[in-house]
Amino acid sequence: MEKDTVIRIKGLLKQFPIGGQFFTALKNVDLDLNEGEFTGLVGPSGSGKTTLLNIIGGLDSPTEGQVSVLGQALNDTSHAERARLRRKHMGFIFQSYNLLPVYTVFENVELPLILNKVDKNERRSMVAQAVESVGLRDKMDSRPNMLSGGECQRTAIARAIVHQPALVLADEPTANLDAENSHHIMKILSNLNKELSTSFIFATHDEKIMAYLRRIIHLGDGEITKDEIIDNPKAHD
Amino acid sequence: MIKFLAKGLFRDRSRSLFPVLVITLTVTLVIFSIGFMQGTMNSLLLDTAVILTGHEKVVTRAYSEESQLMPNDLALMDVDQLIEDLEQEYPDFFWTPRITFAGLLDVPDQNGETKAQGPVIAFGIDLFSSESRQVEIWELERLLVSGNLPGNNNDALISSKMADQLNIGIGENVTFIGSTMDNAFTTYNFKVSGTFNLRKGQTDKQMMLVDLSGARLALDMDNAASAIFGFTHSLYYDDETAVALRTKYNRINSDSLDIFSPFMLALRDGNQMGTMVDVSDAMMAIMGGIFLVIVMIVLWNMGLMNGLRRYGEIGLRLAMGESKGQVYRSMISEAIIIGLAGTVVGTGIGIGLTYYVQENGIDYTKGIEALSNSSMVMPNIFYAQVTPDLFYIGFLPGVLATVLGTMLAGLAIYRREMSQLFKELET
Ligand SMILES: Nc1ncnc2c1ncn2[C@@H]1O[C@H](COP(=O)(O)OP(=O)(O)OP(=O)(O)O)[C@@H](O)[C@H]1O
Numbered sequence: 001m002e003k004d005t006v007i008r009i010k011g012l013l014k015q016f017p018i019g020g021q022f023f024t025a026l027k028n029v030d031l032d033l034n035e036g037e038f039t040g041l042v043g044p045s046g047s048g049k050t051t052l053l054n055i056i057g058g059l060d061s062p063t064e065g066q067v068s069v070l071g072q073a074l075n076d077t078s079h080a081e082r083a084r085l086r087r088k089h090m091g092f093i094f095q096s097y098n099l100l101p102v103y104t105v106f107e108n109v110e111l112p113l114i115l116n117k118v119d120k121n122e123r124r125s126m127v128a129q130a131v132e133s134v135g136l137r138d139k140m141d142s143r144p145n146m147l148s149g150g151e152c153q154r155t156a157i158a159r160a161i162v163h164q165p166a167l168v169l170a171d172e173p174t175a176n177l178d179a180e181n182s183h184h185i186m187k188i189l190s191n192l193n194k195e196l197s198t199s200f201i202f203a204t205h206d207e208k209i210m211a212y213l214r215r216i217i218h219l220g221d222g223e224i225t226k227d228e229i230i231d232n233p234k235a236h237d
Numbered sequence: 238m239i240k241f242l243a244k245g246l247f248r249d250r251s252r253s254l255f256p257v258l259v260i261t262l263t264v265t266l267v268i269f270s271i272g273f274m275q276g277t278m279n280s281l282l283l284d285t286a287v288i289l290t291g292h293e294k295v296v297t298r299a300y301s302e303e304s305q306l307m308p309n310d311l312a313l314m315d316v317d318q319l320i321e322d323l324e325q326e327y328p329d330f331f332w333t334p335r336i337t338f339a340g341l342l343d344v345p346d347q348n349g350e351t352k353a354q355g356p357v358i359a360f361g362i363d364l365f366s367s368e369s370r371q372v373e374i375w376e377l378e379r380l381l382v383s384g385n386l387p388g389n390n391n392d393a394l395i396s397s398k399m400a401d402q403l404n405i406g407i408g409e410n411v412t413f414i415g416s417t418m419d420n421a422f423t424t425y426n427f428k429v430s431g432t433f434n435l436r437k438g439q440t441d442k443q444m445m446l447v448d449l450s451g452a453r454l455a456l457d458m459d460n461a462a463s464a465i466f467g468f469t470h471s472l473y474y475d476d477e478t479a480v481a482l483r484t485k486y487n488r489i490n491s492d493s494l495d496i497f498s499p500f501m502l503a504l505r506d507g508n509q510m511g512t513m514v515d516v517s518d519a520m521m522a523i524m525g526g527i528f529l530v531i532v533m534i535v536l537w538n539m540g541l542m543n544g545l546r547r548y549g550e551i552g553l554r555l556a557m558g559e560s561k562g563q564v565y566r567s568m569i570s571e572a573i574i575i576g577l578a579g580t581v582v583g584t585g586i587g588i589g590l591t592y593y594v595q596e597n598g599i600d601y602t603k604g605i606e607a608l609s610n611s612s613m614v615m616p617n618i619f620y621a622q623v624t625p626d627l628f629y630i631g632f633l634p635g636v637l638a639t640v641l642g643t644m645l646a647g648l649a650i651y652r653r654e655m656s657q658l659f660k661e662l663e664t
């Protein structure tokens with residue numbers, strides 16, 4: 001595997017059992033992603049974007065085919081090894097934020113570091129830096145229910161990047177946000193992508209996101225229909 | 238991580254305070270209800286025990302054969318020594334002599350002519366010894382309708398029903414006519430110091446209570462007694478212990494060839510009392526069991542619901558790379574902590590409450606008198622009873638059921654694809 005290949009997928013098939021039958025959500029998927037990419041999985045609803053993202057994240061397992069992420073073949077790894085891979089090297093951003101309501105912004109962002117057993121002082125400065133980078137320094141002690149949607153998603157972004165993962169997976173991160181907030185979020189993400197060497201993969205059908213992407217992988221009916229490299233994304237900061 | 242979780246637990250009252258309160262309340266309820274049922278059953282048994290059987294009763298073998306006849310010619314002799322031995326051997330019980338005798342009660346007028354006459358059943362009870370608890374367990378002060386408790390050998394309490402029937406007033410003399418333990422004819426004068434009402438229907442229609450010493454004088458029964466009654470210090474009848482003790486005593490002390498050798502009977506050995514004990518035990522077991530099952534289902538369900546509500550958090554923690562085992566264990570530990578907290582507090586309150594009612598009782602005297610025309614046989618005061626099982630019974634619903642519920646909810650962590658947990662988290 002090349003040094004800078006982050007994800008390599010060969011002959012992926014994913015089927016879900018429905019009743020006595022199988023529903024094929026993904027088929028014939030071959031895909032390589034390199035370090036530092038800012039890529040989107042784009043396609044109509046039901047085309048398999050979330051499923052593919054879940055498989056890459058090790059949250060779901062492939063029916064057939066090879067999937068290796070950050071040099072680890074997911075087919076051969078144990079649950080614990082996949083958990084470790086996520087803990088150390090991946091971040092997740094969800095459409096509905098998924099912040100823990102009883103914790104403050106600071107504590108929500110701190111969670112991945114606690115799981116990685118980072119010591120307390122270092123945690124403090126890493127959280128501060130992550131929260132700063134999404135512009136929420138003055139909301140550090142707020143609980144999620146006191147934040148706007150955009151602020152919640154920015155908190156979720158800080159949580160996804162605080163441990164400096166190699167890969168961030170974002171499923172429709174702007175679907176619940178208005179245009180202004182969507183652009184704000186995408187700017188933050190594309191800046192982070194430039195500063196850190198983190199790769200980002202989005203699942204989206206939001207045009208606003210697409211304007212920032214440097215690679216667009218089109219999915220239709222579970223198959224890759226088109227793989228576009230965009231040298232000059234429309235949205236420039 | 239533990240600190241992080243503890244913080245969350247404390248802040249989220251629906252996860253901590255609320256379930257602890259529910260568990261506390263439920264456990265309190267369970268313990269008090271069971272304690273109250275046990276106490277009530279015991280009150281029923283105690284009524285009979287005090288009047289007729291004791292928790293244990295020592296008589297001669299011959300007396301036990303013919304006890305309906307109250308055959309005082311077959312009474313126990315050398316009672317002081319017998320009691321001393323019993324107290325030494327079986328200190329878990331207190332032992333007291335009893336003379337039960339029957340005859341005629343004659344009420345004379347000023348001239349000594351018979352004014353009224355009627356049959357009487359009399360109990361010679363140890364009212365005067367300083368260590369005797371008879372006044373207490375008969376609850377004589379409460380039962381007294383008029384007059385005073387006996388102060389002398391020849392003072393007697395008669396039931397208010399008999400007083401009405403024979404038209405006897407306080408301070409009047411009555412003559413007992415019967416036979417001594419040597420089957421000689423005897424008359425003995427008692428002075429009525431007061432009247433009482435057992436409030437148990439017709440039980441006391443012909444009843445007279447005198448001190449043991451008076452009965453001994455009347456029947457010529459020096460250092461003799463019809464029976465020696467034994468009661469547990471707590472007044473709680475435990476059938477198993479009582480039966481074991483009676484069996485042991487008879488093996489050691491009773492000689493089947495000697496009709497005058499002492500013979501012990503447990504409460505259950507009395508007329509139909511065995512059935513009553515068994516029925517009350519079975520009722521306790523069934524009612525307690527059903528109640529416990531219901532409560533366990535409720536708390537099991539609460540554990541389950543609390544677990545289900547947290548699929549979102551669980552999914553998130555798994556996505557962030559916490560291992561399944563760790564998430565599962567932390568859920569279970571949390572349930573154990575919550576369950577223990579609620580159970581310990583609930584057990585404390587439940588036992589406190591039960592103990593209070595054990596010591597003070599809930600007095601229904603007024604209500605029962607109002608609702609019955611004295612034909613109902615019911616205890617007038619309901620007592621609860623603290624028994625050892627109350628100390629652990631609460632852990633069944635409080636900890637076991639809650640934890641089982643949580644375990645079931647948590648199994649989803651293993652059984653489902655993580656992406657499924659996310660679906661639930663997103664809705
Ligand atoms: N657990 C499952 N069981 C059965 N079918 C599933 C399951 N998960 C997904 N599918 C099916 O697989 C297909 C792809 O689903 P997926 O969620 O990946 O779509 P998507 O491209 O993310 O759609 P959207 O844009 O609406 O989020 C859908 O038809 C869906 O019904």
Ligand SMILES: [Mg+2]
Nearest residue numbers: 049050051203
């Ligand atoms: Mg989707």
